[in-house]
């Protein structure tokens with residue numbers, strides 16, 4: 581029996597909120613808002629995919645070969661030494677980019693997932709742990725707290741241990757809803773990181789470690805009245821709050 585590669589793969593990847601509360605670089609939550617990526621065989625030039633963007637929120641995203649979804653799609657195929665097919669990609673964009681909702685993570689994870697489904701019939705599909713390692717490499721900054729929940733869904737705790745990424749999905753109560761305030765202008769997260777100090781006072785570190793513990797425990801035990809306090813942070817939110825460069829209205833929200 582001949583193995584047939586799929587004619588079309590569709591992937592939905594969720595928006596994510598990283599740096600959740602006190603969980604700087606470590607806690608991320610998937611949201612029920614999705615970008616949709618469809619890939620199908622088309623044309624005869626593997627180096628130049630036809631990329632269509634649907635939705636006003638996708639304005640400004642590249643439709644050239646440097647498109648992040650396409651780059652991630654190729655990344656896995658190249659690693660598996662599978663020939664790159666000539667494709668058409670349709671991206672339906674429902675998540676604003678550059679606004680802290682993990683738009684690039686949807687493209688990175690979407691591309692890897694689509695490629696993984698593309699090769700599944702060949703018996704070459706790789707486990708999610710491997711996709712996660714590749715997604716973190718592909719996502720600027722090398723932090724897993726957007727790509728891990730984009731890949732696994734739900735609330736995900738992440739960290740590096742001896743160079744290996746650990747990402748554990750934990751239960752998030754169905755009864756809680758996220759309300760997102762996102763600016764109508766882009767925020768530069770790379771510029772924001774440069775404002776962070778190299779060292780922190782011990783009191784700020786223990787403030788955060790205590791609140792990470794409180795947040796996770798409050799979610800697991802139903803002590804929702806503690807969540808407001810447990811979401812407080814001293815490692816990055818105070819910098820955002822005081823930086824008009826990042827978000828002039830954030831001081832009203834945090």
Ligand SMILES: Nc1ncnc2c1ncn2[C@@H]1O[C@H](COP(=O)(O)OP(=O)(O)OP(=O)(O)O)[C@@H](O)[C@H]1O
Nearest residue numbers: 641648649677678679680681682683684685687769
């Ligand atoms: N949905 C998408 N599809 C393809 N490429 C994308 C998408 N979203 C972002 N990118 C690309 O990812 C890179 C980083 O974009 P950007 O800074 O807007 O990231 P972001 O993930 O939206 O930001 P944030 O970290 O604030 O959520 C840019 O090259 C951008 O074109």
Ligand SMILES: N[C@@H](CCO)C(=O)O
Nearest residue numbers: 598605721723725726
């Ligand atoms: N923790 C990451 C989230 C974005 O991937 C950061 O602050 O850069």
